[in-house]
Amino acid sequence: MDLFCVEHKKLWSRGSVKISVLLCIIYIVVFGGILQYQWLTLGSSKDITGSHFDGYEYIRERQEYAKRYEPLLTVDTLSEMVSDYQRAGKNGDDKELKKTDWSVISSWLQTLYPELQRPVIYQLMVGYVDASALTDMYARRQTAIETYMDASGIKGREKDYLLSMNAKVDTPFSYTWTEGWRTVLASLIPDYGMIIAIVIIVSLAPLFSGEWRDGTGTMILSTKDGWRKDAVAKMGVGLAFTTEVFTLVAVPSIIVQMVFLGLSGWDTPIQCIKMLAIAPMNMAQAEIYEYLFLFIGITGFASVVMLISSFFKSDRLAMMGGFAILIAPMFIAGHLPYRAQLTLDLFPLVGNAGDIFRMYTLNVFGKIVWLPYLEIVTPLLFVMICIPISVMRWSRMQKA
Amino acid sequence: MVLSLDRLTKTYANKKAVDNLSIEMRPGVYGLVGGNGAGKTTLMRMISAILEPTSGEVLLDGKNVADMGADYRDMLGYLPQDFGYYPHYTAKDYLHYIAVLKGIPRREAVSKSKHLLDEVGLSDVANKKIRTFSGGMKQRLGIAQAILNDPQILILDEPTAGLDPKERVRFRNLISSFASNRIVLLSTHIVTDVEAIADRVLVMKNGRIVSQGSIRDLLEEVEGHVWEIAVEPSETDKWEAETTVANLRREDNRTILRIISEDPPSDSAVSVPATLEDLYLYHFPTERS
Numbered sequence: 001m002d003l004f005c006v007e008h009k010k011l012w013s014r015g016s017v018k019i020s021v022l023l024c025i026i027y028i029v030v031f032g033g034i035l036q037y038q039w040l041t042l043g044s045s046k047d048i049t050g051s052h053f054d055g056y057e058y059i060r061e062r063q064e065y066a067k068r069y070e071p072l073l074t075v076d077t078l079s080e081m082v083s084d085y086q087r088a089g090k091n092g093d094d095k096e097l098k099k100t101d102w103s104v105i106s107s108w109l110q111t112l113y114p115e116l117q118r119p120v121i122y123q124l125m126v127g128y129v130d131a132s133a134l135t136d137m138y139a140r141r142q143t144a145i146e147t148y149m150d151a152s153g154i155k156g157r158e159k160d161y162l163l164s165m166n167a168k169v170d171t172p173f174s175y176t177w178t179e180g181w182r183t184v185l186a187s188l189i190p191d192y193g194m195i196i197a198i199v200i201i202v203s204l205a206p207l208f209s210g211e212w213r214d215g216t217g218t219m220i221l222s223t224k225d226g227w228r229k230d231a232v233a234k235m236g237v238g239l240a241f242t243t244e245v246f247t248l249v250a251v252p253s254i255i256v257q258m259v260f261l262g263l264s265g266w267d268t269p270i271q272c273i274k275m276l277a278i279a280p281m282n283m284a285q286a287e288i289y290e291y292l293f294l295f296i297g298i299t300g301f302a303s304v305v306m307l308i309s310s311f312f313k314s315d316r317l318a319m320m321g322g323f324a325i326l327i328a329p330m331f332i333a334g335h336l337p338y339r340a341q342l343t344l345d346l347f348p349l350v351g352n353a354g355d356i357f358r359m360y361t362l363n364v365f366g367k368i369v370w371l372p373y374l375e376i377v378t379p380l381l382f383v384m385i386c387i388p389i390s391v392m393r394w395s396r397m398q399k400a
Numbered sequence: 401m402v403l404s405l406d407r408l409t410k411t412y413a414n415k416k417a418v419d420n421l422s423i424e425m426r427p428g429v430y431g432l433v434g435g436n437g438a439g440k441t442t443l444m445r446m447i448s449a450i451l452e453p454t455s456g457e458v459l460l461d462g463k464n465v466a467d468m469g470a471d472y473r474d475m476l477g478y479l480p481q482d483f484g485y486y487p488h489y490t491a492k493d494y495l496h497y498i499a500v501l502k503g504i505p506r507r508e509a510v511s512k513s514k515h516l517l518d519e520v521g522l523s524d525v526a527n528k529k530i531r532t533f534s535g536g537m538k539q540r541l542g543i544a545q546a547i548l549n550d551p552q553i554l555i556l557d558e559p560t561a562g563l564d565p566k567e568r569v570r571f572r573n574l575i576s577s578f579a580s581n582r583i584v585l586l587s588t589h590i591v592t593d594v595e596a597i598a599d600r601v602l603v604m605k606n607g608r609i610v611s612q613g614s615i616r617d618l619l620e621e622v623e624g625h626v627w628e629i630a631v632e633p634s635e636t637d638k639w640e641a642e643t644t645v646a647n648l649r650r651e652d653n654r655t656i657l658r659i660i661s662e663d664p665p666s667d668s669a670v671s672v673p674a675t676l677e678d679l680y681l682y683h684f685p686t687e688r689s
Contacts, residue, residue, distance in 0.1 A: 398451050
């Protein structure tokens with residue numbers, strides 16, 4: 001335990017670690033959180049140049065407005081939403097228009113009623129579609145899912161598997177104002193991984209390699225506990241650090257989210273964000289999944305970075321290695337066959353927390369498994385593989 | 401306690417840094433002298449069980465130190481030539497860190513660190529960051545960390561580099577008082593340090609021990625090969641180019657040259673008593689101590 005404590009203290013005593021963690025928190029909590037809610041994404045639109053700095057009040061107005069359509073999303077409530085939007089448009093009531101869930105409603109209409117979409121009209125579908133034509137909403141959703149599967153080459157067992165998942169989605173959907181949840185689940189959390197990964201590279205790439213830069217490597221290796229015990233302590237510190245950074249990012253982010261959005265709509269199904277999603281999840285479950293994906297992903301990524309660190313005696317090379325495993329998959333993926341791309345997604349932080357909205361599957365030893373399930377398991381395998389190799393790499397006599 | 405090097409060899413890309421070296425060391429202070437590239441650091445790293453020999457073994461009381469692992473390292477203190485430290489650490493924090501690595505209990509580590517910082521004259525700056533230290537202060541901290549665990553085997557690679565004369569005297573006294581019943585191996589270019597504290601001297605050249613023994617034994621080896629001659633100042637360069645000149649000094653209008661040579665360099669040459677520095681130049685004629 002003493003070794004863990006001194007290694008932990010050493011890691012946090014480095015200026016680069018403190019600065020990178022601080023910048024990460026500022027970026028995610030302030031720029032990726034507070035400013036998104038208050039201004040950039042959920043502030044009321046000013047004109048084409050941007051938004052007002054009024055997110056907090058504007059969110060409340062929209063949540064209040066959406067209550068008139070609660071608790072269930074049916075053909076009737078959908079028609080009502082469309083009619084109310086169009087009436088407000090005719091009356092030139094911009095204030096009323098802004099309160100509507102226009103963006104989400106338009107995406108539903110495009111998905112469920114594509115034949116009603118007029119080409120070459122630069123207007124939101126919610127603005128012109130005939131509300132009385134919006135019939136058989138959930139039957140159309142089922143058809144749209146199957147059409148999408150056919151177009152994507154999803155068939156046979158894979159199709160049955162995904163349809164059986166979809167069968168667990170309760171209909172009709174419960175409804176509350178959705179835009180806030182869409183911002184959180186489809187936009188904010190999926191982007192956190194890249195930022196935290198950079199902090200992990202800056203902080204953990206020098207974990208082993210930095211000892212050679214500082215010239216302390218030989219001295220540590222000449223001490224009683226400087227081999228295996230110290231290497232295990234270092235790996236433990238790396239994983240603890242990852243947990244700490246995650247906590248420092250996730251807790252304030254959730255608090256900010258609670259302050260701006262509240263708990264309202266936690267039990268709304270994620271299909272309100274993306275109509276064709278087949279996962280039987282509500283918003284709270286999806287958020288838990290995304291944070292879990294993030295935590296396990298960065299843990300797996302950290303263990304790979306530490307493994308790279310144990311292979312180099314230059315922390316610059318170790319950092320370059322860390323950035324390479326972060327960036328290279330993006331470049332490689334485009335050149336790979338579809339199944340190989342999905343397999344690559346299993347590497348920590350290569351996949352996306354937003355995959356819960358998609359129909360990706362992989363065949364694992366003959367069993368078809370939804371990709372998001374695999375994406376939160378495989379990084380743990382990386383942890384289990386990387387830790388012993390890193391410890392072995394460090395705790396041995398140097399050959400040169 | 402016997403530390404044996406048995407046919408120890410380390411090869412780097414066809415170059416033998418240490419070449420089939422065998423030696424036995426018992427408690428005492430061993431001075432390892434040799435020119436640059438003689439293989440001293442490589443040898444010390446192998447004795448410290450950090451570097452894997454290409455062949456041969458390091459044995460402590462007959463046991464291979466590689467097999468002894470942590471038990472051997474528990475008996476070891478090592479100051480590398482390129483002593484590493486964390487610039488943003490204080491001297492106290494640094495010693496505490498090393499103490500934990502050496503498996504010293506916390507309470508003992510605190511009192512031991514305090515005592516050693518006092519011994520090496522750093523107690524006044526114990527809470528200052530190492531980045532503010534002079535080269536000599538850093539070196540003293542390095543010495544303190546090496547003896548933190550009361551090692552039975554102490555390996556010091558160039559411990560006096562960067563120390564001023566006063567600090568060197570302090571270092572010699574520290575090692576002399578520390579050395580009883582322990583094996584201390586120190587390498588240095590400063591032969592006067594070896595002269596002052598080493599019981600035995602190992603002269604290393606091209607990866608081999610070319611000479612070893614007590615200082616008296618070794619001086620006997622070079623006795624009769626050290627000469628002094630008086631020459632005109634204008635002739636100094638010529639003598640320096642043609643012979644190994646250990647020293648020169650002005651006396652009246654003449655220059656007195658101290659020359660290492662098997663034979664008298666001139667008819668007027670006078671044989672003088674040898675020093676360890678002469679021995680060093682005898683073996684390494686191209687280097688000046």
